[in-house]
Amino acid sequence: MENLRKYGPPIHTIEQVSLPKYNFCTLDNGVPLYSISQGTQEIIKIEVVFQSGRTYEQKKVVSRACNNQIKEGSSRMSSRQIVDHVDYYGASIRTGENLDSCSISLFCLTKHFEILLPILREVIMEPLFPEDELRKYIQTNSERLKIELVKNDVIAYRTITESIFTKEHPYGYNSEISDYGALLREDLVQHYENNYGANNCFIFLSGMVKDEHIAACNRFFGNGFRTANPREKIPQLIDPHPEKLIIESDKDFQTAIKLGRRVFDRNHADYPGLYVLNSILGGYFGSRLMSNIREDKGYTYNIYSEVDVMKHDGLLLIGTEVNADFAEKTIDEIFRELRLLREEPIGIEELDMVRNYLLGRILNFIDGPFNSGRLLKSIVLSGLDENYFNNLVHTIKHVTTENLNVLANRYLNEDNMWLVRVG
Amino acid sequence: MIEYERKVLNNGLRVIVHEDKSTPLVAVNLLYNVGSKYEDPQKTGFAHLFEHLMFSGSQNVPDFDEPIQKAGGESNAFTNSDITNFYEILPVENIETALWLESDRMRSLVCGKKELKIQQKVVIEEFKETTLNLPYGDVWHTISGNAYKKHPYRWPTIGLIPEHIEKARLEDVLEFYNSYYLPNNAILTISGNIEPDRAFELVEKWFGRIPAGEVKSSNWEQEEPQRQHIKLETRSDVPLRSLYLNFHMSDRYHNDFYVCDVISDILSGGRSSRFYQHLLKDQELFSYIDAYITGTVEPGLFLIEAKPHDKIEIEEGIQAIWKELNALKNGEIEEQELEKVQNKIESSLVFSEVNNLNKAINIAYFEMIGDVSLINKQSELYRNVSINDIRKVAQKIFTLDNCTEIIYLPKE
Numbered sequence: 001m002e003n004l005r006k007y008g009p010p011i012h013t014i015e016q017v018s019l020p021k022y023n024f025c026t027l028d029n030g031v032p033l034y035s036i037s038q039g040t041q042e043i044i045k046i047e048v049v050f051q052s053g054r055t056y057e058q059k060k061v062v063s064r065a066c067n068n069q070i071k072e073g074s075s076r077m078s079s080r081q082i083v084d085h086v087d088y089y090g091a092s093i094r095t096g097e098n099l100d101s102c103s104i105s106l107f108c109l110t111k112h113f114e115i116l117l118p119i120l121r122e123v124i125m126e127p128l129f130p131e132d133e134l135r136k137y138i139q140t141n142s143e144r145l146k147i148e149l150v151k152n153d154v155i156a157y158r159t160i161t162e163s164i165f166t167k168e169h170p171y172g173y174n175s176e177i178s179d180y181g182a183l184l185r186e187d188l189v190q191h192y193e194n195n196y197g198a199n200n201c202f203i204f205l206s207g208m209v210k211d212e213h214i215a216a217c218n219r220f221f222g223n224g225f226r227t228a229n230p231r232e233k234i235p236q237l238i239d240p241h242p243e244k245l246i247i248e249s250d251k252d253f254q255t256a257i258k259l260g261r262r263v264f265d266r267n268h269a270d271y272p273g274l275y276v277l278n279s280i281l282g283g284y285f286g287s288r289l290m291s292n293i294r295e296d297k298g299y300t301y302n303i304y305s306e307v308d309v310m311k312h313d314g315l316l317l318i319g320t321e322v323n324a325d326f327a328e329k330t331i332d333e334i335f336r337e338l339r340l341l342r343e344e345p346i347g348i349e350e351l352d353m354v355r356n357y358l359l360g361r362i363l364n365f366i367d368g369p370f371n372s373g374r375l376l377k378s379i380v381l382s383g384l385d386e387n388y389f390n391n392l393v394h395t396i397k398h399v400t401t402e403n404l405n406v407l408a409n410r411y412l413n414e415d416n417m418w419l420v421r422v423g
Numbered sequence: 424m425i426e427y428e429r430k431v432l433n434n435g436l437r438v439i440v441h442e443d444k445s446t447p448l449v450a451v452n453l454l455y456n457v458g459s460k461y462e463d464p465q466k467t468g469f470a471h472l473f474e475h476l477m478f479s480g481s482q483n484v485p486d487f488d489e490p491i492q493k494a495g496g497e498s499n500a501f502t503n504s505d506i507t508n509f510y511e512i513l514p515v516e517n518i519e520t521a522l523w524l525e526s527d528r529m530r531s532l533v534c535g536k537k538e539l540k541i542q543q544k545v546v547i548e549e550f551k552e553t554t555l556n557l558p559y560g561d562v563w564h565t566i567s568g569n570a571y572k573k574h575p576y577r578w579p580t581i582g583l584i585p586e587h588i589e590k591a592r593l594e595d596v597l598e599f600y601n602s603y604y605l606p607n608n609a610i611l612t613i614s615g616n617i618e619p620d621r622a623f624e625l626v627e628k629w630f631g632r633i634p635a636g637e638v639k640s641s642n643w644e645q646e647e648p649q650r651q652h653i654k655l656e657t658r659s660d661v662p663l664r665s666l667y668l669n670f671h672m673s674d675r676y677h678n679d680f681y682v683c684d685v686i687s688d689i690l691s692g693g694r695s696s697r698f699y700q701h702l703l704k705d706q707e708l709f710s711y712i713d714a715y716i717t718g719t720v721e722p723g724l725f726l727i728e729a730k731p732h733d734k735i736e737i738e739e740g741i742q743a744i745w746k747e748l749n750a751l752k753n754g755e756i757e758e759q760e761l762e763k764v765q766n767k768i769e770s771s772l773v774f775s776e777v778n779n780l781n782k783a784i785n786i787a788y789f790e791m792i793g794d795v796s797l798i799n800k801q802s803e804l805y806r807n808v809s810i811n812d813i814r815k816v817a818q819k820i821f822t823l824d825n826c827t828e829i830i831y832l833p834k835e
Contacts, residue, residue, distance in 0.1 A: 001628075005527065006483050009519035011494050040445050041773055080700060087695040088763045090770030109770055136704065139732065143710040146662045150558050251660060253556045254548070285497075286488045298544030301552050321552050353493045360495025360514055367446050368777050 014359040019379075019389045020372045025214065027222035029198045034376055035205035035214060038369040042110045044207035045370060046117075046217065048124055049381065052195035053100040054170035055232045055312065059187050060179040065137065066191040067095050067102035072133040075126040079133055082123060091116055093123065099171055100311045101381060110208055114216050121220040124196070129188045142177045152249055152256035152422040153321055159245060160258040160420045164315055166238045171313055197228025202380060206373030235312055244419040255327040255423030259334060260317040261416045266309035266382045272395035273407050274316075278307045280354055280404070281341060281412070282318060284361075288337045289318070297333070299326040311382070316411060324423060331419065338417075341408040345401045358396045424799055425782060428619040429790075434635040435607025438626050439786050439795055440619040443779055449615025451511045451521040452783035453529075454791055456610075457603035458505040459582075460575040460721070461641050465590075468582020471502040472546050472591055473599050477509065479538035482531035484524055494520040503580050505720045506791060512780050515616045519625060525611075526629040529604060534596055547585045554581055558661045559831060569653055570669055570724055570827050573644040602639035606630060610790045614783035646671070646722060653827040658834050663710075665831040666737060668727040668744065670820045675720045675792055678804070682816040683716050683725055685808045686751060688764045690714040690727075695763070697747055707732065708740050720792060725820060737830060748821040754814035761810060768805045 022036045050067075057063050071093055072079040086093050091108035106120045148154045158174045165172025203217060239262065264270060275283075282289035282305030289303045303320035322330050366372045379388055427441045459470045477500065478487045491498045496513025498521075511521035554560045563579045571577035582588050611630070613622045649671055673679035691698040691714040698712045711730040717723040731740040775781050789798045797804075 005523070008483070008490055008523050009517075011490070011520060012514070012516040014495050014514055014516075038445065039777060040443065041776055043770075043774060043777070080695070080704075083693070083695040084763075087693050087767060088759070090763075090766035090768075092693065107774070109773065136707065139707075140703075140710045143663060143730065143732070147558055150660075150662050152556070254551050284492070286492050294545055295541065298541040299548070301545055301549035321548075321556070323548065323551070353489060356495045357492040360497070363447055363495065363514055364497075364512070367448050367779075370777065 011356070013356060014363065017359055017362050017366075017393050019375070019386055020366050022376055023214070027203075027218045029222050029225060031198050031201050031203055031221055031225070033203040033205065033214065033217055034380055035209045036369055036372045036376055037209040038206070038372055039208060042208055043108070044110045044113050044205065044209060044213060045105060045107050045373065046120065047103050047105040047204045047373070047377065048120070048221070049101055049103040049202045049204065049377065050196050050200055051100065051230065051381075052102050052191070052200065053098060055100070055235060056191070056195050056230055057170065058190065059182070060173060061175045062183065062187045062191045063102060064097045064175075065134070065180075065183055066129075066188040067097050067104070069129050069134060069137060069188055070104060070127045070192070071095060071123055072137075073128040073130045074122045075128060076122060077119070079130070082119060085119055086116060089116060093120065110210075110213070113213055117216055117220045125225055127192065129185055129192070131185050134183065134185055134188065138180045138183060141180050145175065145177055145180075150251075152251070152253050153319070155247060156256035156258045156420045156422040157319070159247065159422070160260050160317070160418055161315070163240070163243070163245065163418050163420070164260055164262055165313070166240060169235050169238060170233070171235065171310060193228070195228050195230045196226075198225040200228040200230050201225070204373055204377045204380075206369040208369070242416055242418045245421070247420070247422040249423045251423075253423055254321040255324045255421060256319070256321050257327060257330060258317060258319045258420045259417045260315055261411070261418060263307060263314045263316050263411060264309065265312050265314055267384065268309070268314075270407060270410070271307075271309060272392045273399055273403055274307055274411060275392065276354060276358065276396060276399050277341070277404050277407050277411075278305055278316065279358060280346060280350070281305045281337065284354075284357060286353065286357070288340075289334065292337060293320070293330055293333055297326075297329075299323070299330050327421060327423070331421070335414055338408075338412045338414060341412055342405070346404055348401075351401060351404075355396055359393070362393065362396070425776065425786065427786060427795065428623075429795060430623050432606065432627065432631055434631070434633055435605075436626075436630050436633075437610045437790055438623060439610070439612045439790060440617070440622040441612070441614040441782055441786060442616070442618060443614060443782070444616055446616050446779055447514055448512055448779060449515040449518050449613060449617055450780040450783040451513075451518065451525065452612045452614070452780070452787050453509045453525050454610045454612075454787040455507045455509075455603060456608050456791060457507055458503050459578065459580040460504045460643060461603070462575065462578075464575070464578070466587055466595065467578040468546070468550075468580070468588045469591060469595065469599065470507055471580050471582070472542060472588055473596065474500050474502045474507050474509075475542040475546055476534045476538060476596060477528055477532065479542065480533050481528040482533060484527050487524060487528070490520055490524060496521065498524075504576055506788075508784060508787070510780060510783065518613070518617060518622075519629070522625055522629040526633065529606065529609070529630070530633045532600055532604070534593070536593060539591065539593055539596060543588055543591060546588050550581050550585050550588065559665055561659075562665070562667065562829070562831065565655070565657065565829055566667060566669055566724070566726070566827070569655060569829065570649075570671065571646055574646040574721065575643050576719060576721070601636065605636040605638055606633050607635040608638045610787045612783045612787040612790070614779045614786065649825050649827070652823040655828065656830045656832060658832045661831050661833050663730050663733075664737060664833065666729045666731065666740060667829040668741070669827050669829075670725045670825050672716060672723055672725045672820050674722045675718065678812075679816050679819075680716075681804045682808050682812045683820070685761070685764055685768070685805060686813055686817060687714045687716055687725065688767065689751070689756065689760065689813070690747065692764060692767060701747065702729075702743055706743060708735050708743055741828070748817065751813060751817035752821060754810055756810050756813060758810070761808070761813070765806050765808070769802050772802055
């Protein structure tokens with residue numbers, strides 16, 4: 001026991017990680033439906049997704065506004081009636097948007113699924129977009145934005161993403177109060193008519209899913225849904241030369257620092273390797289940035305790096321908030337960590353730790369029906385297949401120091417990084 | 424329904440295991456019965472600083488995070504005014520790694536000057552990032568400082584001021600550790616794919632020989648009932664006006680706790696709630712409004728927080744909120760509305776059981792407040808709340824004398 005306590009119990013390596021079994025079918029009108037049945041609770045989630053993000057917009061912020069307003073009234077029910085009905089069953093309808101797609105989800109106990117499905121159908125297929133609801137949405141969002149815009153961290157994030165992609169790019173523009181103010185009901189209706197229909201729709205079911213739930217989906221979503229006419233504006237590739245931007249703030253706050261660059265879209269062959277490299281850099285608690293800048297120097301509470309890949313492009317972002325006195329030192333240390341990854345091989349012990357850590361994280365991705373459902377959704381919407389998942393797991397297990405070194409020299413060069421400092 | 428088995432080791436460590444065969448993972452949760460209410464009023468923020476120090480290493484573990492990451496797991500912790508709670512989530516094959524790490528830092532934490540100094544800096548940056556740096560970030564300081572005059576809930580867990588954290592010395596660290604980080608002051612819960620007997624065996628192996636100790640007794644002053652309406656206006660660097668009304672309410676043990684929670688849901692639980700429908704949408708008074716309870720073990724607060732639209736007078740907003748509170752005091756509630764709120768609470772309890780870490784934390788919490796079996800009675804306790812209960816509790820707490828009103832105004 002003494003030795004055991006001294007050296008710790010043996011650690012078992014995770015050998016087997018595979019995507020949970022899922023079921024695929026198409027509804028009578030051709031809508032693809034993916035489902036995962038998992039878990040011990042009598043609960044279910046249905047998520048209806050449309051590829052209707054920013055690249056489909058005719059006007060700024062319309063994609064987000066349209067999807068948010070879809071739940072605010074239908075041909076037979078007011079916003080109030082919809083939410084009263086759904087809430088009565090302890091259920092909820094939530095809307096969600098990202099740069100590429102929008103979705104409407106219903107969460108409920110399985111016993112209420114068939115009672116609530118007709119309401120979800122009506123919300124999605126017959127929205128009214130009442131003028132008055134839009135007016136309130138604009139007012140509330142404008143005031144929320146005012147609060148966000150005084151935060152250094154928010155200013156830094158908005159500045160760097162806009163710099164990397166440019167203002168004209170759907171991934172680059174920042175929503176402004178004036179963009180909300182310019183929204184008209186007709187804009188929402190037009191965005192809806194262009195993008196929401198059976199031919200641009202995916203359905204994901206997760207929870208304790210049974211055949212009867214899939215049959216119910218076919219009854220309510222397999223017919224009578226209009227045909228959409230989505231027109232995507234493929235964004236122009238603009239690659240401005242990176243700069244260092246310093247924004248002064250009169251507030252006595254911490255300084256927000258962001259470094260970042262364009263990388264690639266989500267189907268790129270370098271993604272799995274960069275996923276591992278980014279983890280080593282700043283993607284988990286034991287990462288180099290955290291170990292050095294938080295745990296060794298104490299300059300910050302949190303520092304991270306992330307790789308965000310979308311349908312048409314992606315970015316790598318490093319961010320932190322520090323005391324102004326430590327800002328320069330922190331930036332120097334970040335550049336030092338980037339250089340070390342480019343110039344020196346990653347030790348076997350560190351790499352093994354990251355492999356195990358990431359395999360454990362992937363087990364978390366597939367723990368529970370909603371996590372698995374989220375993973376399946378991201379794979380399907382990226383147009384990827386099961387090999388993508390297996391490939392990611394394979395890369396985590398087998399990527400070499402040399403591979404990572406090549407990637408560091410490709411993606412972690414100081415000259416290609418934007419730097420924004422606010423405060 | 425969460426099934427569990429409970430056992431108390433000879434050293435007083437309480438252990439509770441819930442088996443869930445549907446997951447490849449296990450959550451290990453260790454709750455220490457110490458939070459910021461146990462602090463010296465001159466050295467606030469210490470319990471939370473100590474939580475950070477628990478990651479700095481122990482006798483046989485030079486680096487806490489490395490083994491847990493090698494084992495494919497994650498670890499973290501949180502501190503509030505009542506408890507400090509540590510957890511790991513990892514593949515079940517590696518559960519012993521978590522038990523090794525937790526038991527080693529329970530028996531022999533090693534913390535030197537350097538570690539203390541670094542974590543003081545980290546926590547001060549956390550203080551700035553979460554409190555000083557954000558618009559309205561210091562509101563919790565203002566609320567608790569005005570609502571509580573005697574009880575240690577008067578300072579927030581992060582601490583009263585950053586200088587208190589700077590003051591911490593190595594002797595304080597040792598004393599705190601010896602006073603509270605004891606097996607007989609802790610609850611270990613395990614939730615995941617492991618049989619209870621096997622889990623008990625492993626816990627005995629790693630924790631069984633840690634000696635019990637004497638837990639420092641704490642006697643903090645109880646708050647006297649508030650007898651006068653408190654009104655406060657403060658100008659600070661905020662973009663919009665913001666309004667806070669808070670009322671003293673019962674402790675966690677009293678049935679009024681459930682009544683207050685139901686009231687907060689009637690007022691602001693989701694988009695069908697009264698505040699959302701009446702005040703946001705119909706009357707268009709606010710861009711944001713919420714009602715919630717602090718949920719502390721000892722007598723807590725019922726809070727209402729709202730941001731009025733630019734053109735609305737604050738007083739008009741306050742009157743509209745009181746009109747809603749008065750309706751509850753008059754018992755103006757439909758059976759169906761109450762039933763809706765109870766249905767929502769019931770389904771959110773079911774949804775919360777999807778996650779093993781949640782289950783482990785909740786089991787430990789109910790054991791801490793005295794009875795783990797309460798975890799399976801929550802739904803019923805909420806179901807039992809009647810319209811009459813709501814009327815009576817609303818009459819009791821929603822009075823001017825029991826109300827602290829705080830208004831944040833932008834600088835001119």
